[in-house]
Amino acid sequence: MRYVFALLMLAACTPAPVYRDPTVTISSQALFDPARYAGLWHEVARFPNAFERDCVTATAEYGLRADGLLSVLNICRSADGTEISRINGNAEITGPGRLVVRFDSVPFVAADYWVLWVDEGYRTAVVGSPNGKTGWILNRDPEIPPDRLRAAREVLEFNGYDLSQLQEVSP
Secondary structure (H helix, E strand, O other), X not given: OHHHHHHHHHHHHOOOOOOEOOOXXXXXXXXXXXXXXXXXXXXXXXXXXXXXXXXXXXEEEEEEOOOOOEEEEEEEEOOOOOEEEEEEEXXXXXXXXXXXXXXXXXXXXXXXXXXXXXXXXXXXEEEEOOOOOOEEEEEOOOOOOHHHHHHHHHHHHHOOEOHHHOEEOOO
């Protein structure tokens, strides 16, 4: 167990790549409704990150809590659909479309998680971080229509992300 902990600590010290030009202003969704955002989202594209290295597909599920926070459950699956990992946490809403996410198994670490765009029907969302180390395109269904994928990619590009690094996820 101590070897696993040592590897995790070493990985935490390795600088993560940055996929966003920090000179570009990033903005979150001004009209963000947490109740409509709650529910299951399928990851359809992402920028590479260490915690999803072996994931072929992933889902994120959000729920409204009585204390004003959102519950968070992320599940990562292998190519055969087997669950590789599951992580629970919560998200504090710090502004319109701006969340600070904390996971139960990673104490003392919080991550800025900004909803950069969500379509009018809350079917597709683009999520990023001001530091540019993470970014995702999420959809309510595993497959995303081409027009919404195109719109989501445009939002990432507008917010300074390098789309050449974006990886689409197969359903």
